[in-house]
Amino acid sequence: MKKSQFIRLVGLSFFLALYSCNQRDESPLDYVNPFIGTGGHGHTFPGATRPFGMVQLSPDTRLTGWDGCSGYHYSDSIVYGFSHTHLSGTGVSDYGDVLLMPFSGEVYFNNGVDGEPGYRSLFSKESEVAEPGYYFMELLDDQISVELTASERVGFHRYTFSNKEDRKVMIDLSHRDEVLDSKLEQVDEFTLTGYRHSKAWAEKQFIFFRIVFDQPIADMVYDDSRQKAALAFEPGSQLKVKVAISAVDEEGAKKNLEAEIQHWDFEKTRKEAGVAWQDQLxxxxxxxxxxxxxxxxxxxxxxxxxAPNLYHDVDGRFRGTDLQIHQDTSYTNYTVFSLWDTYRSTHPLYTIIERKRTADFIKTFLNHYSYGGRLPMWELAANYTGCMIGYHAVPVIADAYVKGITNFDTELAFEAMIHSSMQDRLGIDDFRSKGYIPSDVEAESVSKTLEYAYDDWTIAEMANRMGKTDLASVYYQRAQNYKNVFDPATGFMRARNNNRWFYPFEPAEVNFNYTEANSWQYSYYVPQDVETWIDMLGGDQAAEQKLDAIFTADSETSGRDQADITGLIGQYAHGNEPSHHIPYLYNFIGRPDKTxxxxxxxxxxxxxxxxxxxxxxxxxxxxxxxxxxxxxxxxxxxxxxxxxxxxxxxxxxxxxxxxxxxxxxxxxxxxxxxxxxxxxxxxxxxxxxxxxxxxxxxxxxxxxTFHMADHPSTTFGVDPANRPTSKIEMNALAIPAIETGDKAFVGSTKITLSSVSEDADMRYAFSPSDQEGTVYTEPFEIAESTDLYVWSQKGDQKSLVAKSQFFKIPKNRNIELETDYANHYSGGGDNALINFVRGKADFRTGDWQGYEGVDLVATVDLGSIQSVNDVKIGFLQDENSWIFMPLEVSFHVSEDGKNFKAAGKVTNMISYKEKGVILKDFGVSVDQETRYIKVVAKNRGVCPTDHKGAGGKSWILPMKL
Known part of the structure; x- marks a missing residue:
């Protein structure tokens, strides 16, 4: 029998053994294919794990890149080893702790990714097997078969060597993440112990481990860093390894091993893993x-x-978000909470089939709050990663509470929910005080406004059920802040800058006003008040047209490249979460057939x-x-x-x-x-x-019981009495928005207001002390620099007041741009460089003008010949976003706008490798009479060859000339 035939038979043996042992009928296990999602952009891994287990023992075939987030991609043919922690389907990479790699021959501590000799190996795609709780791979370079299974906290390896005389195993603690500290120490002839403290997406990760072989270690050689070790074993065929992990300490890893796998029967653990998965499925x-x-x-x-993953040792100890050790045996602690994603349908699914575990998830949240000071957003290994938006632990708690899961400290939970909503960060303070988040204050302002409004509604619902009616009223009011980003003229959710709608507006444009999406995909996000949203659109028929439009629109997007916008039907993007509820909205207008x-x-x-x-x-x-x-x-x-x-x-x-x-x-x-x-x-x-x-x-x-047919029903779910309801009964007034009116203007600017609250007056004033204001009836002119205050009012009910600032550009001054800026980096339009507004350190907030791959060539006309002492222009660098300082900035002056002479040049001295955000002014002394000033800022054109964006177009971001 050929070796490959034998290996394939080994890979199938578990199904056959389990089938004959249990004499079962068709099992869900027969249909699970862990390779689904490992190709394309799914970012899953195929290795061995238990349901919600601490260990995810899987091959590492890709070390970098977006499609390497799980450590594996189906298109790969080289493997670097098998590590014990992996993330399932995330958009940022991390983990890959404690890598083992069996090999024969010469010892190379290099992994071989650089093309030099190393311990990596080609592997056979043909013989690769993945099942729930089991994984098999054949290493082609040294003809070694690798089998993996796992208990909850222990990974179990079985290696079969063709070269029985030369059996080695590499242990690599430096794999993937930056190592902050590590230890790898031999305890006895069978056992190693140690730890790995690392930094990646999660800033401070702690993994402790205990590695035990079923045969004595004959020799062990460290590399210079002692983060890698090559182990040699006496001749033989099979070699088994158990690796227990803990986030607590080495003793915790030892206890986990002793509690979960005391034997060397690989098939027993494999079978138990299969049974655990069968019970779950x-x-x-x-x-x-x-x-x-x-x-x-x-x-x-x-x-x-x-996921979420077990983060609790067998003795009840775990690491909290204070990074200290705690002990509690009354519940099970978890980690890996991708809440911006999973609050939508994953946690609601758990309220049906994982009610006890849901209570434990919430108890974990409350420990995050108690130990770390806040509920998680995207928690990983007891670290707050700060990733994504919203405070979506809140709806998970409220959803569970509403559905009868209350076996947690509900008062503490409510306190933590309120705390989340009262932060002075991530735009939450502006959301509270202004009723929306201005795009010049916080990036992704529309998405954050919408998602905070929904989160606040869930607080209101829980408050109402707990008898906290006064607080419920406050949060029902806040839950309607979504109205302040709804543009009634277009029916889209739009950003406001200086209380004016972001312009020029293109709903398919991907810009920094939305999170991994565009206006199409976020304009349907009012799950807490669907019926009011329908009314704002103009009723059922208008809402139906709006819903039809997203599915029939051209799928082309403009603006920024956004890898997450995939799975498109029109502009509906199923490959990312903001769209997921949209098909079901037809039920709310009596068209369930379209759903x-x-x-x-x-x-x-x-x-x-x-x-x-x-x-x-x-x-x-x-x-x-x-x-x-x-x-x-x-x-x-x-x-x-x-x-x-x-x-x-x-x-x-x-x-x-x-x-x-x-x-x-x-x-x-x-x-x-x-x-x-x-x-x-x-x-x-x-x-x-x-x-x-x-x-x-x-x-x-x-x-x-569903009675189905091949044509739509004209009666099912049509009558309003039979439709789902989602409506906030307490009506809040929207703040009027400025439709026209330039923040910086020459001469004068016309102010036009609009509001979705059509039954209320729009009012405006030029002083905060003017409490009555003037009722807006028609557009009006502003001809001087001033502040403008606007609000809606209906009887005694009054909306929040929005303040706008307007600046008059000196008479006859204007600017001519010879190169085009990107629409999503408009900075407020053509006058952005002379509008007196200086951009902030976050380039995404809208005051910057962006030029991709081209120079900036701009000429300012002062309106008359004037004495000019000096001239300068500011730029921003953020190399992580491919934004660099210009190579040089030259200044030219002219009296007639045709004949220019050089006034000076500044060469950039800031390296493109400098990390973080850097702001710098480039300027020269002029000291002469002139009318026209031309500025030329040289773009790099493309990113440097040693930059991660090598070959891609680079950006320059100027502001305030």
Missing amino acids: NKIKVAGGTEKQKTVFYTALYHTMI QEYVRQIMDELYDDQPDGLSGNEDCGQMSSWLVMSALGFYPVTPGSEDYIIGSPWFKEATITLENGKVFSIVASENSPKNKYVHRLELNGEDYKNSFIKHNDILNGGVL
Whole structure:
């Protein structure tokens, strides 16, 4: 028998053994393919892990780059080793702790990534096997087979060497992240212990480990740093290794090992891993679909059960967000909370099938708050990464509370939720005081305004249920701040700068006003007040047209490159989270048939059973939980509500086994690819007319029966009484926005106001002491530098007041630009360089004008010949964003605008390698009479060859000439 044939048989043995042992029927395990998502931009890993386990033992085939975030990409053919921690589907890389690599032959401490000899190896894609809790790879360079399995806290390796006389293992603690401190020490002839403290996305990570071999170490050689060691073993065929990890200390790793795997029976641990996964996946069982659909579904369910990860030793100790050690055996502590992604449908799914674990997640949040001072946004290894936006631990807590999960300290939870909403950072203070976040104050201002408003609604809902009605009123008011970024003229959510709508406006443009999206994808984000949003658009018919528009728009985007905007149907981007609820909004206008059409299209076209079967990053379960929920036939548009919105089930049958011992079944016997339309529902045998179901309908057990057909129903879910509701009854007035009116102007500027609160007066004043103001009836002129105050008023009800500043440019002064700036770096338009506004250190806030790959050539006309002493212009550098200082800036003067002479030149002395944000003025002394001043700033053109953006266009960002 050929070796490759033997290896493939080994890779299949687990399925055969488990099948004969349990004499089972078809199992969900048969349909899980961990390779789904490892290609394309899915960023998943294929290795061995337990449900929500601490260890993710997987091959490392890619060390850098966006598509290397999980350490593995299906297109790779070289492996560097097998490490014990990996992230599932994230957009930033981290982890890869404690790498082991078996090899034969000469010892090279180099990993070989630089092309020099190293311990890396080619591997066989043909024989690669991945199953829940098991992974197999054949290393081709040295003909070694590698098998991996795991318990919750221990990775178990089994190596089979072809060269029985030469068996070595490399241990590399320097793999991937920057090592802050490490230790690798031999305890006895079988055992190594140590730690690895590292820095990457999470600034301070602590991993302690205990490595035990089943055979004595014959020799051990360190590299100079003692972060790598090559171990040699006596002749033999197989070699087994157990690696236990802990975030606490070496003793914790030792206890974890002793508690979880005391034996050397690899197949026993492998089988236990399979059983653990089978028990998990059996919580939801489906039938009646195609083989492909079942593979996609069960793999998606599997992906929802990888993270969050166990972060708690067997003795109850864990590391808190104060980075100190704590002990608590009353619950289980976790890490890896990708909350901007997972609050949408992953955590709502857990409120159905993981209620006990949900309580533990919330208890973990509360420890983050108690020990670290705030609830997590994107927590990783007890570190606040500061990644993404919103305070989305809040809706996870509120959603659980509303759905009856209350076995945590609810008063402490509410305190922590309020604390999250009262921060003076990330624009939250402006959101509170101004009613929206100005784009010149905080980047991603529209997205943050919208998401803070939703988060505040969940606080209001929980406050209301806890009897805290006064606080509920405050947060229902704040939850309507979304109105202040809604432009009634276009129906889009737009940024405000100086209280004027961001312009020029193109909804398909990707700019810094939105988070990983454009205005199309965020203009539908009002899950807490859908009915008011529909009214603001003009009613059901207008809302239907608006919904149709996103799915039928041209898919082309403009502005910044944004890798996350993928899986496009029109401008609907399923590959990223802000779009996920949009197809279900049709139910709110009585057109559930369109929800059914688009949900089926997304499931059929944007999920596949191949490695590139995800249309975007998996994001710790969110891409998959959307599929799981939608395939069952319903989706949580508004977490924090008890409602799930009806879609179109993928299967003829599905059963959910609940923790309370009850079973909820979904039956759609007439279901088929053509029969995708719901004509009638029955709940427990009774006619059910609503296009939504309640959480308790599921939790109480029973049967939801779908009657499907090949054409839309004209009655199901059409009547307003049968539609889902999402409405804030307490009405808040929107702040009027400036439609026209230049912040800096020559002569005068015309002020035009608009407001979505049509039944209220718009008022304005030029002094904060003028409390009555003037009722706005028509546009008016401003001819001098001044402040303007505007608000809405209806009887005694008054909106917040917005202040705008206007600057008059000296008479007849203007500027002519000979090169084009990028629209998303407009700085406020053509006059940005002479408008008296100086850009801030965050280039994303809109006061900077950006030139990509071209020079800045600008001529200022002073209006008359004047005495000029000196002239200068400011620039910003942020090499991490491919923005560099100009190579040089030259100044030229002229009296007639035609004949220019040189006035001076400044050569840049700041290295393009300098880290962080740098602001610098370039200027020269002129000391002469002139009317025209020309500035030429030389762009690099392309990024330097040793920069991460090598070959790409570089930027220069000038401001205030």
